[in-house]
Amino acid sequence: MNPEIRVRFAPSPTGYLHVGGARTALFNWLYARHHGGKFVLRIEDTDKARNTQEAVQVILDGLRWLGLDWDEGPEVGGAHGPYFQSQREDIYETYFQKLLASGHLYEDGGAWRFRSLREIVVVDDIVCGRIEFDLSNPETHPDMTIRRPDGSWIFHFVNVVDDIEMGITHVIRGEDHLSNTPKHLELFKALGCQPPSYAHIPLILNKDGSKMSKRDAGASITGYIEAGYTPGALRNYLSLLGWSPKDNRELLELEETVNLFDLSKVNRKNAHFDLDKCLWLNTQHLTKLPLERFREMCLPFIKKAGIAFGQPEALDPVLAIVREKVKLCSEIPAWISYFFTEDYTFDPEAARKAFASPVVLERLTALVAAFDSVPEWSAASAEAALKHTAAELGAKPNELLLPTRVSVSGRPSGPNLFPMLEILGQKRTVARLRNAITTHAQA
RNA sequence: GACCCUAUCGUCCAGUGGCCUAGGACACUCCCCUUUCACGGGAGUAACACGGGUUCGAAUCCCGUUAGGGUCGCCA
Numbered sequence: 011m012n013p014e015i016r017v018r019f020a021p022s023p024t025g026y027l028h029v030g031g032a033r034t035a036l037f038n039w040l041y042a043r044h045h046g047g048k049f050v051l052r053i054e055d056t057d058k059a060r061n062t063q064e065a066v067q068v069i070l071d072g073l074r075w076l077g078l079d080w081d082e083g084p085e086v087g088g089a090h091g092p093y094f095q096s097q098r099e100d101i102y103e104t105y106f107q108k109l110l111a112s113g114h115l116y117e118d119g120g121a122w123r124f125r126s127l128r129e130i131v132v133v134d135d136i137v138c139g140r141i142e143f144d145l146s147n148p149e150t151h152p153d154m155t156i157r158r159p160d161g162s163w164i165f166h167f168v169n170v171v172d173d174i175e176m177g178i179t180h181v182i183r184g185e186d187h188l189s190n191t192p193k194h195l196e197l198f199k200a201l202g203c204q205p206p207s208y209a210h211i212p213l214i215l216n217k218d219g220s221k222m223s224k225r226d227a228g229a230s231i232t233g234y235i236e237a238g239y240t241p242g243a244l245r246n247y248l249s250l251l252g253w254s255p256k257d258n259r260e261l262l263e264l265e266e267t268v269n270l271f272d273l274s275k276v277n278r279k280n281a282h283f284d285l286d287k288c289l290w291l292n293t294q295h296l297t298k299l300p301l302e303r304f305r306e307m308c309l310p311f312i313k314k315a316g317i318a319f320g321q322p323e324a325l326d327p328v329l330a331i332v333r334e335k336v337k338l339c340s341e342i343p344a345w346i347s348y349f350f351t352e353d354y355t356f357d358p359e360a361a362r363k364a365f366a367s368p369v370v371l372e373r374l375t376a377l378v379a380a381f382d383s384v385p386e387w388s389a390a391s392a393e394a395a396l397k398h399t400a401a402e403l404g405a406k407p408n409e410l411l412l413p414t415r416v417s418v419s420g421r422p423s424g425p426n427l428f429p430m431l432e433i434l435g436q437k438r439t440v441a442r443l444r445n446a447i448t449t450h451a452q453a
Numbered sequence: 454g455a456c457c458c459u460a461u462c463g464u465c466c467a468g469u470g471g472c473c474u475a476g477g478a479c480a481c482u483c484c485c486c487u488u489u490c491a492c493g494g495g496a497g498u499a500a501c502a503c504g505g506g507u508u509c510g511a512a513u514c515c516c517g518u519u520a521g522g523g524u525c526g527c528c529a
Contacts, residue, residue, distance in 0.1 A: 022529045054529060121527050133457095141457070150455055150525075158527045165529045189457055189524030210458090212522095217464065219521060247465090250478095254466045258477040277459095277466085280522055284464045287479040297492085334492055393488085411488050423490035 015047025017180050019073075019080075020169065022054040023065035026224060027072035027231040029283065030184060030214045033248040037211055038182045039078045040249070040271040050176055051083030053094045056163050061096060072231035076241050077264065082176075090176040095168050098175075102163050105171045105201065106156075114200045120159030124167075126151060127199065131192035136209035136273045138185075143192040154193050166190065170197040178206050182273070185210045185280070209273050212252045213280045228285045238311055238339025240299065243292035251281040261294050293337050305329055308342045315343035317350050327433050331425040348419045349433065352442075356449075360422035364413045365450045373403055374413055378443045387436035389428035396428075417446035 019035040021027070042049035051073070055061040070084060082088025092098060106122070109115050115122050126145055133141045145151045156167035173181065188210045198205040216222050222229050234244050246262055254277075255262065255270045262270075296304065305325055312319065319325050325346070332345040348354035364370065380399040384391045396414070400407045415427055418439055424430060431439050 020529090024529085057528065119527080123527095138458070143457075147455090152525080155527050160527090162527090164527070169529085184523095185458070186523055187529095212459085215522075221522085250465065252465095256467065258467060260466080260478050279459055281466095282464060284479065287465065290479055293492090335490080337491095396488090408488060415489070421490095425491090427488060 015042065015045045015179050016050060016177050017042050017047060017182055018050040018052050018173070018176060018178050019078075020052045020054050020172070020183075021069050022057065023061055023069060025062075025065040025068060026229075027069050028222070028224075029229055029231065029248065030222065032072060032076060032231050032244075033214060033251055034182065034184055034211065035073055035078050036076065036245060036248050037253070037271075037273075037276070039080075040268060041180065041182060041273060042081075043268045044271045047179075048081040049078070050088070050090070050178070051080035051093060052172060052176065053084060053096075054165070054169070055094055055096045056165065056168055066094075068232065072235075075231070075235055076245050095163070095172065098168070098172070101175060102168055102171055105167075105174075109156075109200060112200065115156070118155075121155050122157040123153040123155050124197065124200070126153050126193075127196050129196075131195050133188070133191045133195065133208060135188070135191075136180075136207055137276050138188065138210055138278060141188075143189075145192055145196070166193055167197065170194050170201070173206055174198070174201065174203050180207045180209060182209045182211060185213050185278075209276070211276055212278055214251055215280050215282050217282045217284055219282060222283065228283055228288065236340065238307065238341070239288075239292050240295045240307065240339075243295040244288065246295065247288040247291050251283070252276055252279075261291070289337060296336060296339075297334065301326055301330060301333075304333055308339050311339050311342050312346070315347065317343060317347055319350055331429045331433065335423075335425060345424065348421070352438075354420045356416065356420040356446075357422060360412075360416045360420070361450065363422070364416035370413050371447055371451055373399075373405060373410060374417065374443055374447050376403060377410060377414065378440055378447070381436065381443065382440050384436060387432065387439075389432040392431045392439070393428045414443070418442040 017038040019031075019038050021031050021035075039049050041047070053066055053069070055066070066084065073080070080086060082090060083093045087093075106115075109124065114125055116125060117123075126148070128146045128148070131143045131145055133143065135141060154164070154166055156164050158164065172178075191208055191210070195205055214222060216226055224230060228234075231244075242264065245264065246260075246267070249262065249267050249271070250260065253271065253275055255266075256275060299307070305322060308325070308329065309322060312325065328346050328349045329342075332342075335345055336342055377396060377399050380395045381392065384395050396410055397407050400410050411427060412422070414431075415424065416422060418431065418434060434442070
């Protein structure tokens, strides 16, 4: 445990939280939690045009959904605030004056530039190792601008100042910043401050290797929330991009990941994002969820679909038998809607298959009679009745299954048939079968 | 273009000189289970980018080539 360790996630409010950013936040968070340090959230909103409350909220919501709580930052405060760069003008001004006084700055076209030290800068990266950058040639490494003519600040400068002011000990960020690091190191040196340790983690690209942008599938965290992923599954998947516990395990709970996580196990190769695997992990996490938690996750989607279910607990028996089918919670209304209304519709293709043979209606008629006279309705008694009827008709039980399923649910697939009939109840099962028979007799 | 990083199955991740005729997972194919679909179980297809070294021995070390990614902004 090292309470001295302080890491930060410093997103700019662009209006969405990118999976790459979420993974960076996750690694920072894991590092802090593993070592008992502090995880700081800082909003880099120096670009006033993009700085809206909604854009910030998307990031906060996304991080909270993933379970990445911050020890200092927006809405929670802390001793090193404010945590919005737009509110730290005075601090930047102070540091600016320091650099100005020490002769590191010069004006150029109204903007202020930092005069490079023109040295070989060594970046000793925790993940990438020791890398030398030769900044001696002004042609290839022009002096960086740190302040615009309108007085606003540039990323490199405020980023470094904030890391100093906030006591950041470890900067864990995307590899896209590796080439920026020598510039940042120059700033630390000019300011007379000790730089933090750096760890540049590999990037996340699309499955085909192209750069991932907002529009690409799986790029936005909001998309996962809306699709009904469990936060644990996405967090699990993201943790495995560029890192692994080294023992071939894949399905990891948060606590295990915190225990196992270490920067030394982070690899250097960019990862290609595979939504299929992420989906698979979701099914794994979904099945491990207690039923109450599963219900909570599904509830918003069920409400949104307008399903009249009464009390939330009333959903449980249905959820219990369909949950093994569900890959995403957004699918849940389609799996359960017919349990809660008599106004269900028949899938045309399923109906065509189920009622293709003329003998089907006769068989179903016999089945209705059998079902109607079952003394104590249950999955087992329904099954016995169906098998008995099939035997009497000289048919295989299988031949009655699809017609029955389509009749009572309108769908070709669903939970196991007999438990489903039990929940539906004897009366509704019989009524639905009768209704299906008359409907399809006409057709 | 310059500089930096990377290079194991389609994808993610093991592998850090001999245990590798390269292992696990997703996806895919097939089989089994089964009341459809799914789940579950089993099997299979599939990779060390290429060329040079170093070494008794290389996926592992070195060099080059190629490919991919990143940075070079008065974006972050």
